[in-house]
Amino acid sequence: MTHRSILPQEQTVNMSPENAASRLKSETRQTNWRRANPNKYAAHIAVQRALTSGKLNKQPCEVCGASEADGIRIDAHHDDYRKPLKVRWLCRTHHSRLHKCGEDLFSKKDATQ
Numbered sequence: 561m562t563h564r565s566i567l568p569q570e571q572t573v574n575m576s577p578e579n580a581a582s583r584l585k586s587e588t589r590q591t592n593w594r595r596a597n598p599n600k601y602a603a604h605i606a607v608q609r610a611l612t613s614g615k616l617n618k619q620p621c622e623v624c625g626a627s628e629a630d631g632i633r634i635d636a637h638h639d640d641y642r643k644p645l646k647v648r649w650l651c652r653t654h655h656s657r658l659h660k661c662g663e664d665l666f667s668k669k670d671a672t673q
């Protein structure tokens with residue numbers, strides 16, 4: 561018998577910026593996220609590697625055409641995490657809109673199956 565047990569959500573409440581342990585906590589949160597989303601994590605790593613090695617290049621946002629040259633942050637979005645290098649490039653605005661609104665944003669535009 562042991563006293564140690566893992567309480568999954570217990571530590572996420574205190575978000576105080578002065579919290580000295582905040583670094584540790586964000587690490588914990590990321591670890592939890594990885595554990596919960598192994599495919600996503602692997603896909604993100606694959607994209608980072610491909611970007612570094614030049615296998616993939618960031619493209620302008622496929623919706624509005626904004627690019628990092630404009631000072632806009634471009635994210636890789638995965639339609640399918642099993643295809644880690646099949647990504648769509650979206651600015652933050654359209655990326656979060658896609659996650660909020662779903663594929664509606666693209667249904668008219670994207671004719672590929």
Ligand SMILES: [Zn+2]
Nearest residue numbers: 621624651654
């Ligand atoms: Zn955009």
Ligand SMILES: [Zn+2]
Nearest residue numbers: 636637638655
């Ligand atoms: Zn996404």
